[in-house]
Amino acid sequence: MKLGRLNHIGVATPSIEESISYYRDVMGAGRIRDPFEMEEQGVKVCFVDTPGENGTFGTQIELIEPLGEDSPIHGFLAKNPAGGQHHLCYEVEDIDEARSWFEGLGKRILGPTRIGAHGSPIFFLHPKDMMGQLTEIMETPKDDTHWSN
């Protein structure tokens, strides 16, 4: 497998509204996308853009707030009430090839390949098999406008 772009860093937060103020008013973020709900995943998400080199598109921050009582984010926030870094997401060229690669290495994959927040297929790998990092693998989105919303 060939390591692709670090698409985003997932950051859990008790309040996306508060996080938006933080990234805008404290960190000076230039562009923050509209938040949206992903009911099946039990999360509300919001992407903050960071600039890449030479005017390119940099790694995003994905803000994640729990949605509903069964949200997987409640456990994380119970341990980290202020929120914090939750996962890393890397791009790959071909999601099926990447899945076979990690399966062949005996890495635990968390659930089926599904469509993620960027409209592109993704899966997650168990942090205990990934040196302590909850890792998301995403097929590079075909639309290079980066799904504006």
Place this chain on the structure above:
Amino acid sequence: MKLGRLNHIGVATPSIEESISYYRDVMGAGRIRDPFEMEEQGVKVCFVDTPGENGTFGTQIELIEPLGEDSPIHGFLAKNPAGGQHHLCYEVEDIDEARSWFEGLGKRILGPTRIGAHGSPIFFLHPKDMMGQLTEIMETPKDDTHWSN
């Protein structure tokens, strides 16, 4: 303040040697720099490159292993024995301006501005004031070769 590039993600590890194998053989990283020691900070570090868009330089992974008995990384690894995400580092144009900005907002700055692993001035901000994220602020390195080693 204007948010700059996400320069790197700091990832604590019990073993840089093991992490290098992981990023090379599992994740398929194309370029991993030579590890080096930062005695004053009590850490050994190693940078893993990730690709940016259109052949640009992406956000790096900074592997951090404790160096010496008083290393600040021991506490993190006691809680997270496998290692994991430790901090986020953003670039700014002017480090003194950024320091004044955060001071003016009442954010706790951890120690003096000092020269970081990239040879550029940096400081750290307390995670409790930064929505749970230990945050490093770095003046954009002047040398655009990204300090090869």
